[in-house]
Amino acid sequence: xxxxxxxxxxxxxxxxxxxxxxxxxxxxxxxxxxxxxxxxxxxxxxxxxxxxxxxxxxxxxxxxxxxxxxxxxxxxxxxxxxxxxxxxxxxxxxxxxxxxxxxxxxxxxxxxxxxxxxxxxxxxxxxxxxxxxxxxxxxxxxxxxxxxxxxxxxxxxxxxxxxxxxxxxxxxxxxxxxxxxxxxxxxxxxxxxxxxxxxxxxxxxxxxxxxxxxxxxxxxxxxxxxxxxxxxxxxxxxxxxxxxxxxxxxxxxxxxxxxxxxxxxxxxxxxxxxxxxxxxxxxxxxxxxxxxxxxxxxxxxxxxxxxxxxxxxxxxxxxxxxxxxxxxxxxxxxxxxxxxxxxxxxxxxxxxxxxxxxxxxxxxxxxxxxxxxxxxxxxxxxxxxxxxxxxxxxxxxxxxxxxxxxxxxxxxxxxxxxxxxxxxxxxxxxxxxxxxxxxxxxxxxxxxxxxxxxxxxxxxxxxxxxxxxxxxxxxxxxxxxxxxxxxxxxxxxxxxxxxxxxxxxxxxxxxxxxxxxxxxxxxxxxxxxxxxxxxxxxxxxxxxxxxxxxxxxxxxxxxxxxxxxxxxxxxxxxxxxxxxx
Amino acid sequence: xxxxxxxxxxxxxxxxxxxxxxxxxxxxxxxxxxxxxxxxxxxxxxxxxxxxxxxxxxxxxxxxxxxxxxxxxxxxxxxxxxxxxxxxxxxxxxxxxxxxxxxxxxxxxxxxxxxxxxxxxxxxxxxxxxxxxxxxxxxxxxxxxxxxxxxx
Numbered sequence: 261x262x263x264x265x266x267x268x269x270x271x272x273x274x275x276x277x278x279x280x281x282x283x284x285x286x287x288x289x290x291x292x293x294x295x296x297x298x299x300x301x302x303x304x305x306x307x308x309x310x311x312x313x314x315x316x317x318x319x320x321x322x323x324x325x326x327x328x329x330x331x332x333x334x335x336x337x338x339x340x341x342x343x344x345x346x347x348x349x350x351x352x353x354x355x356x357x358x359x360x361x362x363x364x365x366x367x368x369x370x371x372x373x374x375x376x377x378x379x380x381x382x383x384x385x386x387x388x389x390x391x392x393x394x395x396x397x398x399x400x401x402x403x404x405x406x407x408x409x410x411x412x413x414x415x416x417x418x419x420x421x422x423x424x425x426x427x428x429x430x431x432x433x434x435x436x437x438x439x440x441x442x443x444x445x446x447x448x449x450x451x452x453x454x455x456x457x458x459x460x461x462x463x464x465x466x467x468x469x470x471x472x473x474x475x476x477x478x479x480x481x482x483x484x485x486x487x488x489x490x491x492x493x494x495x496x497x498x499x500x501x502x503x504x505x506x507x508x509x510x511x512x513x514x515x516x517x518x519x520x521x522x523x524x525x526x527x528x529x530x531x532x533x534x535x536x537x538x539x540x541x542x543x544x545x546x547x548x549x550x551x552x553x554x555x556x557x558x559x560x561x562x563x564x565x566x567x568x569x570x571x572x573x574x575x576x577x578x579x580x581x582x583x584x585x586x587x588x589x590x591x592x593x594x595x596x597x598x599x600x601x602x603x604x605x606x607x608x609x610x611x612x613x614x615x616x617x618x619x620x621x622x623x624x625x626x627x628x629x630x631x632x633x634x635x636x637x638x639x640x641x642x643x644x645x646x647x648x649x650x651x652x653x654x655x656x657x658x659x660x661x662x663x664x665x666x667x668x669x670x671x672x673x674x675x676x677x678x679x680x681x682x683x684x685x686x687x688x689x690x691x692x693x694x695x696x697x698x699x700x701x702x703x704x705x706x707x708x709x710x711x712x713x714x715x716x717x718x719x720x721x722x723x724x725x726x727x728x729x730x731x732x733x734x735x736x737x738x739x740x741x742x743x744x745x746x747x748x749x750x751x752x753x754x755x756x757x758x759x760x761x762x763x764x765x766x767x768x769x770x771x772x773x774x775x776x777x778x779x780x781x782x783x784x785x786x787x788x789x790x791x792x793x794x795x796x797x798x799x800x801x802x803x804x805x806x807x808x809x810x811x812x813x814x815x816x817x818x819x820x821x822x823x824x825x826x827x828x829x830x831x832x833x834x835x836x837x838x839x840x841x
Numbered sequence: 842x843x844x845x846x847x848x849x850x851x852x853x854x855x856x857x858x859x860x861x862x863x864x865x866x867x868x869x870x871x872x873x874x875x876x877x878x879x880x881x882x883x884x885x886x887x888x889x890x891x892x893x894x895x896x897x898x899x900x901x902x903x904x905x906x907x908x909x910x911x912x913x914x915x916x917x918x919x920x921x922x923x924x925x926x927x928x929x930x931x932x933x934x935x936x937x938x939x940x941x942x943x944x945x946x947x948x949x950x951x952x953x954x955x956x957x958x959x960x961x962x963x964x965x966x967x968x969x970x971x972x973x974x975x976x977x978x979x980x981x982x983x984x985x986x987x988x989x990x991x992x993x
Contacts, residue, residue, distance in 0.1 A: 346846050361942030362904055364847045388905055388941050403940045 339460040339471050343449050348430040351442050358425060360384055361404060366425055366445075370417045373409040376402045379417060434458035438505075544568040546575075609729065756816075763813045770809050847904055848873050851945055860949045874899045878949060882992065883957035887984035888916070891992025895929075895952065897945060907939035908948065917980075917987040919964035919973050920955055930965045931955065 345368040358366045362384035369382040380388075380403070389400045402409045426446025432439040433448070439458040443451045452459055457475030464472070465481030472483075479497075486497050490510030495503055504511055509525040517537035522530055531538060540558050542549040544567030553561055562568040852873065855865050862881035867873065876897040882888030894913040900906045912927030922928045931951060932938050964970030972980045 362847075364850045384941070404942050406940075 339462075340452060343433055343452055345445065345448075348433060348445065348448065349435070351429040351431060354428055358421075358428075362388060366428055367417075367421070368425075370421060370425070371411060371415045372417050373402050373407075373411070374415060375409045376405050376407040378402050378404045378409075379421075382411075385411065432456055432458070542568050544571045544574075547571060605726070609733070759816050763809075763816060767809055767813070770806055774806065845873065848899055852876070854944075855946050858946075860946050860953065862953060863949050865949075868896065874901070874903075876945070880949070880953060880956075882988060883953055886957045887981045888918075888956055888988050888992070891916075891988035893956075893992050895949075897948075899945075904941040904943070907934045907936060907943075908945060910934060910948070910952065915987060915991040916956075917969060917984040918956065919959045919961050919966050919970035922965050923969075928965070929955070930963055932963070 346363055346365045350366070354366055360367050360370070360379075360381045362380055365381075367379065367381050370379050371382045371385060372379050373385075385403070388403050400409070401407060426444060428445045429442055430445045430448055432441040432443065432451060434452070434456055435441075437458045439456050441451060441456060457473060459474050460471040461474050461477060462472065463470050463481050463483060464477050465483075468481045468483055470483045472481075483496055485494055486500060487494050488500070488503060488508055488510075491508050493503070493508070509523070511524050512521055513524050513527065514521055515527070515530060515535055515537075518535050520530070520535075536555045538555060539552050540555055542551040542553075542558065542565055543562050544565055545551075547567050547570070549565055549567040551561055551565065552558075852865075852867075859865055862883065864879045866877045866879075868875040868877045876899070878895040878897055880893045880895055882891040882893060892914070893916060896911050896913055898909040898911075900908070910929050910931070912921050912929060914927075915923070916927070917923075920930050922930075929952060931948070933940075933943060933948065933951065959970075959973055961970035961973050969980065972983075
């Protein structure tokens with residue numbers, strides 16, 4: 261069943277179709293269904309031998325056949341509603357006077373209005389006057405001239421008009437399905453009911469109720485499945501022909517541009533690559549050439565078109581541009597990662613720099629050995645000496661670690677490794693801060709590097725950056741420290757100068773007093789000796805005062821020395837004040 | 842069904858022989874019942890040079906019920922409502938005046954005639970009608986301005 265060969269089948273169908281056509285009038289003229297014909301054309305016994313019983317049996321069968329025939333006829337009528345004359349396609353143009361002004365078709369069952377003699381299709385005028393569309397109710401004015409009119413008994417038009425209308429040639433309403441018939445309009449209903457091979461009728465098989473086209477009737481019941489010979493699609497035989505004509509992917513079609521025969525499924529490929537008549541755009545179309553032409557013309561065009569010749573170069577450029585853009589995007593992404601990393605580092609550094617102000621006072625009590633390195637540099641010299649500081653950094657952590665462990669404000673140096681960043685930690689100003697902080701940083705950054713060497717190099721680079729930043733911070737701290745000590749020195753110095761000035765004034769007064777006393781004594785000593793005792797006591801008084809003053813000044817000096825000794829560490833920076841003293 | 846057939850026929854006819862100054866298309870290909878008409882402003886009127894879009898909607902009951910016209914382009918005219926509907930008041934488009942034999946082509950011809958010669962006594966925009974009757978110059982000026990502004 262599945263290997264039913266379609267080509268043979270179709271040719272058979274064509275033949276049988278022709279036969280069906282010639283047979284059909286006979287069927288209907290005798291008004292007998294095919295089953296009846298079969299019955300009557302196969303007489304089992306000669307009539308002469310027919311008994312009465314046989315006759316009655318035959319009559320019974322005949323009645324049964326007749327009822328079945330009527331039922332099937334009703335069903336066929338259901339399957340084929342009466343032809344709507346207004347939907348017919350007319351083969352030749354017709355006279356405009358034959359057109360109903362309402363439906364714009366040649367009149368169908370024309371009527372003439374009694375008063376004004378205007379002519380309409382019966383349905384059209386009824387519909388116009390129906391209560392649905394006309395407020396006046398089922399009768400009203402002429403739609404053309406508004407004369408009050410009605411449909412009288414003698415409203416039918418003359419036979420001559422009806423004959424003219426019935427002679428108009430129309431296409432069979434089933435022409436879209438393939439019926440080629442063109443018949444007079446008056447006969448179209450008969451054509452559909454009796455002759456048209458595309459009219460749907462009942463299946464000739466007794467036990468099949470499905471509809472079938474009349475031309476396929478001689479082939480018997482076609483309502484069983486088959487498989488298309490070409491595309492293996494499963495369908496019913498009755499649909500096979502239509503399948504072949506319109507939907508089988510293997511059906512033969514003509515290319516609409518170049519008239520080459522090809523199967524349907526080749527069409528797409530043909531359109532894309534081969535069809536010489538298809539209009540295709542210039543190869544440079546993407547770059548601005550608007551020319552289109554048939555394939556063979558397009559080739560000559562593309563030889564002459566600058567854009568077409570440059571098209572591969574443009575394409576390459578575009579590709580390169582795209583690649584660059586992609587690379588740039590990747591770089592931007594990387595940059596973002598770096599910036600994030602540095603931002604986190606900076607925040608790490610910012611926190612401690614706040615703490616640096618607080619720890620300044622601690623820095624003053626640091627052991628001299630620790631401070632030696634920072635102190636030996638003046639503020640101006642820091643920028644220049646940052647480099648050597650960086651270079652010996654790796655050892656510094658190890659170098660300082662013993663002292664760091666002894667210093668109370670310093671945490672013990674952590675082993676290198678990730679350390680929780682949110683751990684509150686006093687700023688130490690030491691370099692070993694960087695060492696534990698970096699591995700964790702580099703671990704998050706590991707992805708972008710192509711090789712361990714690159715990784716190390718970049719790590720080195722970032723370490724170097726970190727170093728310079730830390731040294732700058734250190735320089736700042738040192739500068740602040742020296743400023744503070746300088747300020748303190750100044751104040752002390754001022755006090756001392758003030759004390760010294762007072763002392764000087766005091767000693768001057770004492771001198772003046774002594775000298776005036778001496779002057780007074782000398783005239784007394786020359787004039788009266790007896791006053792000697794009291795004078796000598798005066799002198800001794802003087803000297804005791806002088807001694808007291810001297811002692812006071814000595815005490816002052818001593819205190820100054822003490823102050824100097826207390827500021828011993830800062831003495832180097834307050835040479836000016838010392839020279840004054 | 843017959844209405845649809847008639848619409849198709851009328852559309853084919855109007856494509857073959859359109860009324861003067863009109864280009865008729867379907868608003869979308871599937872719907873035969875909405876036509877898109879681009880009408881040139883009639884010569885010797887303030888609407889010269891403008892292109893007016895008129896949408897013609899044919900009801901399901903067409904031709905037994907009148908089509909509905911609406912100006913999609915704003916137009917300064919006594920017989921066209923000055924709102925987004927842009928309805929034009931035409932005697933033959935009223936439900937009780939409509940006759941099934943009327944054709945769209947005739948309707949469009951009439952629309953163009955009314956555009957050229959406003960009927961202030963039948964006006965829907967009484968203000969414009971007053972202006973048209975009493976101060977024709979300024980009416981023409983505004984109509985020209987609107988044409989230049991909206992009907993390009």
